[in-house]
Amino acid sequence: MKIRTKLMLSMSILIVFIVMCLFFVTHVQFYIVRDLAYWDEKEVFTGLSQQFEEYYAAHGDSWEGLDRGMGVSTDRDAGAAAAAGTFGNERFFPEIALVHNEQLFYKKGRLELREMRDEAFPLFLKADGKPIGHLYVMSDRQLKTYEFKTMWYGIIPSIARVSLLLTGLVAMIIIFLLSWRLTSPIRKMIKGIDAIKRGDSEAAVFPVRRKDEFGAISRALRDMHESIESLERSRKQLMSDVAHELKTPLMIIQGELELAQELDRPVDQARIASLLDEVLRLTRLIHEVLELSKLEAGRMELRSAAESLADVAEGVIDKVRYLAEDKQIDISLHSPDEPVLAEIEKHRIVQALYNIVSNAIHYTEPGGRVRIGVERQYRADSRKEYALLTIEDTGIGIPAGDLPHIFNRFYRVDDSRTRHGGGTGLGLAIAQQNIMLHKGWIDVHSEVGRGTTFLVYLPMDRVMD
Numbered sequence: 001m002k003i004r005t006k007l008m009l010s011m012s013i014l015i016v017f018i019v020m021c022l023f024f025v026t027h028v029q030f031y032i033v034r035d036l037a038y039w040d041e042k043e044v045f046t047g048l049s050q051q052f053e054e055y056y057a058a059h060g061d062s063w064e065g066l067d068r069g070m071g072v073s074t075d076r077d078a079g080a081a082a083a084a085g086t087f088g089n090e091r092f093f094p095e096i097a098l099v100h101n102e103q104l105f106y107k108k109g110r111l112e113l114r115e116m117r118d119e120a121f122p123l124f125l126k127a128d129g130k131p132i133g134h135l136y137v138m139s140d141r142q143l144k145t146y147e148f149k150t151m152w153y154g155i156i157p158s159i160a161r162v163s164l165l166l167t168g169l170v171a172m173i174i175i176f177l178l179s180w181r182l183t184s185p186i187r188k189m190i191k192g193i194d195a196i197k198r199g200d201s202e203a204a205v206f207p208v209r210r211k212d213e214f215g216a217i218s219r220a221l222r223d224m225h226e227s228i229e230s231l232e233r234s235r236k237q238l239m240s241d242v243a244h245e246l247k248t249p250l251m252i253i254q255g256e257l258e259l260a261q262e263l264d265r266p267v268d269q270a271r272i273a274s275l276l277d278e279v280l281r282l283t284r285l286i287h288e289v290l291e292l293s294k295l296e297a298g299r300m301e302l303r304s305a306a307e308s309l310a311d312v313a314e315g316v317i318d319k320v321r322y323l324a325e326d327k328q329i330d331i332s333l334h335s336p337d338e339p340v341l342a343e344i345e346k347h348r349i350v351q352a353l354y355n356i357v358s359n360a361i362h363y364t365e366p367g368g369r370v371r372i373g374v375e376r377q378y379r380a381d382s383r384k385e386y387a388l389l390t391i392e393d394t395g396i397g398i399p400a401g402d403l404p405h406i407f408n409r410f411y412r413v414d415d416s417r418t419r420h421g422g423g424t425g426l427g428l429a430i431a432q433q434n435i436m437l438h439k440g441w442i443d444v445h446s447e448v449g450r451g452t453t454f455l456v457y458l459p460m461d462r463v464m465d
Contacts, residue, residue, distance in 0.1 A: 002103075037141045043093070045121070045137065047090075049136070056132055057127060062312035093139055095143055100132060105133070116155050121136070121138065122135070143165040165225055224237055242410075249282050256275055257275075285426075288427075304343040305344070307343075309342055309374045312346060313353060317371075324361050324370065329361055331357075332363070332369075332372070334374070335375070342458045343460075349434065352435055352456070355431040356427075361393075365396070368395060372391055374388070374389055375389035387458045387460055388455060388457055394450070395451050396448070397452055403446060407432045407442075439459050442454060
């Protein structure tokens with residue numbers, strides 16, 4: 001059901017509800033006014049009841065003759081008036097009816113007995129504790145209220161018809177304008193979504209400036225669209241980067257083999273070693289791309305065990321020591337005497353640390369320093385203790401504009417370095433995914449010309465009091 005149809009249906013129901021409320025309020029108001037009139041003039045009502053009861057007693061416990069001689073006398077007392085068949089309080093009540101055992105004994109006024117029973121105020125007459133009749137009365141005030149109600153009930157159908165007609169016309173105009181106003185942002189959002197489906201991103205316009213729910217939906221759609229576009233750009237960039245990384249070694253291999261074929265001579269050992277380096281580079285690239293894809297897809301399962309992070313870091317230092325010695329870089333480990341244990345899958349943390357440390361050595365000038373630290377650190381925000389691995393170097397540093405992107409795939413801070421001497425550009429991305437797989441994270445602080453510090457946090461799964 002469209003919004004416009006829902007609005008029209010809701011407005012119609014509202015109109016019917018208002019009319020029903022008018023009927024109900026009028027009906028209830030009459031009975032409230034009727035009863036209030038009784039309490040305001042209770043003495044008069046009580047006096048009338050007593051006069052009728054005295055009449056009943058004065059005539060031998062009978063209502064015989066009550067329908068004769070009903071005049072108004074204010075000069076005699078109540079007893080004399082009752083004996084004579086007249087009632088001093090009768091002038092206050094233009095409508096009176098006395099019924100006993102379904103028989104009408106007295107009637108005054110123009111209203112039908114049915115109306116009196118339904119609308120008049122009931123008084124119950126008793127003699128010696130026994131019921132002797134029902135007296136239905138209306139004072140002037142009650143009668144005027146009843147007449148107004150009757151008149152209102154008579155004209156309200158006509159008023160209702162006219163009101164419904166006019167209100168319906170006005171409501172239709174208002175609903176049309178309101179629905180057009182309400183559905184306008186929806187139509188824009190639908191057009192924007194259709195433009196995205198057609199691949200025309202520039203035509204995708206969302207009313208994001210609105211401050212209502214439509215604005216919130218539009219902003220969510222815009223953000224989703226931008227996220228999808230970003231992912232699509234990342235996918236295309238990944239394909240381009242992978243193709244570019246594969247192209248260089250393949251062209252080298254192809255060129256060497258074509259040259260050997262054209263010269264019709266065997267390939268010497270130096271060329272074979274060069275070709276093998278390129279094949280190994282291809283193998284490493286393909287392996288890292290596949291591993292990163294699995295990590296990002298969440299398809300890796302941890303096989304954790306309690307490990308000493310100082311021992312893990314020492315093992316990483318042994319792996320990269322030859323790189324540091326080649327550049328005369330001092331690499332050292334600093335850890336507390338008490339072992340810092342964490343539940344980890346050792347080879348993944350080793351891989352992450354190796355990528356970070358080898359990167360630090362690569363960007364540190366000869367004679368520099370790389371320091372690895374292991375310690376415990378309590379985080380008040382999560383009330384947990386973490387194992388903190390610090391990799392600090394005195395290298396060239398990372399520009400502030402590059403820091404947010406260093407964990408992106410194939411991102412290189414130093415674009416001028418040769419591909420042969422550099423890595424694949426996946427090392428830090430794989431390191432981050434491995435740490436995140438352990439529910440940890442990496443912070444980076446760097447200053448150009450002074451060095452870079454990587455802070456690796458790994459949870460120790462113990463909540464502090």
